[in-house]
Amino acid sequence: MIRTLRRPLAALAILLTGALALSGCLYSQIPAREANGPCVSAPSATTDVADDLKPVYEQQIEWADCGDGMETATVTAPLDWNDPGAGEIELALVRQPATSGEATGSLLVNPGGPGASGYDFIAESVDFAVSEQLQEQYDIVGFDPRGVGRSTSVTCLDAAEMDQFLYAIPEHERGTAEWEEELTDANRQFAEACEQNSGGILEHITTEQSARDMDLLRAVLGDEQLTYLGYSYGTFLGATYAELFPDRAGRLVLDGALDPAVSGTEVGLAQGLAFEKALRTYMQACLDGAAQEGGGCPFSGTVDQAMGDLAALLAAVDRSPLPAADGRELGADTLTTAIVAALYAPENWPYLTEALTTALQGDPTTAFLLADFYNGREDGQYTDNSTEAFQAYNCMDYPADDQETQDAATARLQQDAPTIAPYWEGPGVCEVWPYEPTGERNQIAASGAAPIVVIGTTGDPATPYAWAQSLADQLSSGVMVTFEGEGHTAYNGQSACVDDAVDAFFLDGTVPEDGLVCTP
Numbered sequence: 001m002i003r004t005l006r007r008p009l010a011a012l013a014i015l016l017t018g019a020l021a022l023s024g025c026l027y028s029q030i031p032a033r034e035a036n037g038p039c040v041s042a043p044s045a046t047t048d049v050a051d052d053l054k055p056v057y058e059q060q061i062e063w064a065d066c067g068d069g070m071e072t073a074t075v076t077a078p079l080d081w082n083d084p085g086a087g088e089i090e091l092a093l094v095r096q097p098a099t100s101g102e103a104t105g106s107l108l109v110n111p112g113g114p115g116a117s118g119y120d121f122i123a124e125s126v127d128f129a130v131s132e133q134l135q136e137q138y139d140i141v142g143f144d145p146r147g148v149g150r151s152t153s154v155t156c157l158d159a160a161e162m163d164q165f166l167y168a169i170p171e172h173e174r175g176t177a178e179w180e181e182e183l184t185d186a187n188r189q190f191a192e193a194c195e196q197n198s199g200g201i202l203e204h205i206t207t208e209q210s211a212r213d214m215d216l217l218r219a220v221l222g223d224e225q226l227t228y229l230g231y232s233y234g235t236f237l238g239a240t241y242a243e244l245f246p247d248r249a250g251r252l253v254l255d256g257a258l259d260p261a262v263s264g265t266e267v268g269l270a271q272g273l274a275f276e277k278a279l280r281t282y283m284q285a286c287l288d289g290a291a292q293e294g295g296g297c298p299f300s301g302t303v304d305q306a307m308g309d310l311a312a313l314l315a316a317v318d319r320s321p322l323p324a325a326d327g328r329e330l331g332a333d334t335l336t337t338a339i340v341a342a343l344y345a346p347e348n349w350p351y352l353t354e355a356l357t358t359a360l361q362g363d364p365t366t367a368f369l370l371a372d373f374y375n376g377r378e379d380g381q382y383t384d385n386s387t388e389a390f391q392a393y394n395c396m397d398y399p400a401d402d403q404e405t406q407d408a409a410t411a412r413l414q415q416d417a418p419t420i421a422p423y424w425e426g427p428g429v430c431e432v433w434p435y436e437p438t439g440e441r442n443q444i445a446a447s448g449a450a451p452i453v454v455i456g457t458t459g460d461p462a463t464p465y466a467w468a469q470s471l472a473d474q475l476s477s478g479v480m481v482t483f484e485g486e487g488h489t490a491y492n493g494q495s496a497c498v499d500d501a502v503d504a505f506f507l508d509g510t511v512p513e514d515g516l517v518c519t520p
Helices: 010-018 051-057 118-128 130-136 161-167 177-197 207-222 233-245 264-286 303-319 332-342 346-360 365-376 386-397 405-414 467-475 497-510
Strands: 064-067 068-077 087-095 106-110 139-143 226-231 247-256 452-459 478-486 514-520
Touching: 051 068, 051 207, 064 264, 068 207, 087 118, 087 207, 087 247, 106 118, 106 207, 106 233, 118 130, 118 139, 118 226, 130 405, 130 467, 139 207, 161 177, 177 386, 207 226, 207 233, 207 386, 226 233, 226 497, 233 247, 233 452, 247 497, 264 303, 264 332, 264 405, 264 452, 303 332, 303 346, 346 365, 386 514, 452 497, 467 478, 478 497, 497 514
Parallel strands: 106 139, 106 226, 226 247, 247 452, 452 478, 478 514
Antiparallel strands: 064 068, 068 087, 087 139
16 A cells, blocks of 8 residues: 655645754644633634524634734534434634734634644644734634544544654565554554544544535534635545535635545555655755755755665665664664655755755664654654544545555656655554545535635645645636645735635635746
8 A cells, every 4th residue: 555645734834934953843732721701702703504503603713812913722523423412522623813903704724634733733833834914914823623632632642652653663665564463463452452442533534524614614603605725635634625505615725635536545655756846856956055054965966866865864764774863773664754754845955955964874863853743743643633533534535445546656657756756655653544435536526615815835745735726626606726836735825816815715705817827
């Protein structure tokens, strides 16, 4: 099976805005704040719902001051929207009231994943999430989707067990039957722990259920229509919402789009090919002297020669992992994770150069720093549950592909992404998940919805540009905006052209020209 990747955009905010110091931490989750008492109760904007759902839709939010101009609240939702009486979950929200003092409505933001905390994204980095102009006009609302963070969440392993799951060096040779069995056993232990520790919610951690939660949030926030900014996986959540509730979909912007019709195997293949391409782009910059600060590039010659040397480094640490001061060992899988983490944005490339330079010298410190950032690990603890939630959503959203499809994808990956292919393959958690997937991979048209803006970045390694093109074509009211550049997602800092188009759409409803092309 080919792996699929995610990285919560909320964590990337700190790295991309230059707050990273290699001697410090890449990501700090804010502590849970104590509520200081009720603030504002928003009037519900209840729409046509079944009688058994009216009490849920008519609940009143009690906001509490949580400091730094933010307010927090909890909303109750059905565990299963198909059986509202089967139990309840809680959804955690945080909002920054409109800085002008007069909000025209709420702007919900999802940073991606699946599994990223929208609560932390807004509470920690609202300026990274949205522009100052949008903050003036809208109440900016972040929320943890079901299964995530402060909401009723998926819980699997403690920190020591998670270290073993994510960083352990396999005992058997890569690619052998014994190696596959070893990884399958580890995946089974993970899945069983999730089932045991998550309080019976795993079967209901799906994007469709989460989209229905989002309609509840729209209503209790007092908005007749949803105004929404979704990054990465958040584009799939937003598109799913528009498909379910086209008449309630207001101004939606989907940046770094997923193609809802693409299978799980195709997702992993496309990401593998895109990261190999991004790695080659990085390598050219490294050889040209543009991807490092201070010291030079650790590689020389042509891009092909440098990629060959990197492949040799990966093979070397696969055979002989590099010991770290904390007792862990850097193998090829973790080094690949470190490479992937740095490829999400060109601003990260100097850290990748340092990680590869020091790894060649036998020091895994910087590579572990990048891998820990990707995995949400800090000082031996995990700052979020993004790994657990990511698996839970994907295992329920993506039906299994047949072996012929998987074999064809593996052959393609080995041919066209030879550097990372050996570390992109292996047994997956979803093969041993305790529930069968309920999601289907189909095109989304959202017929009858207002214009939906879809943004794609031509050099995006995590959500390849072709996915954005496909989603914009599928949506009956899709409007395509292209950013010609590198990195994952485009809005709010990558291009003034993109920023202006998005802000105008949210602020006054000006729909961008379909096919608009923007540059840095």
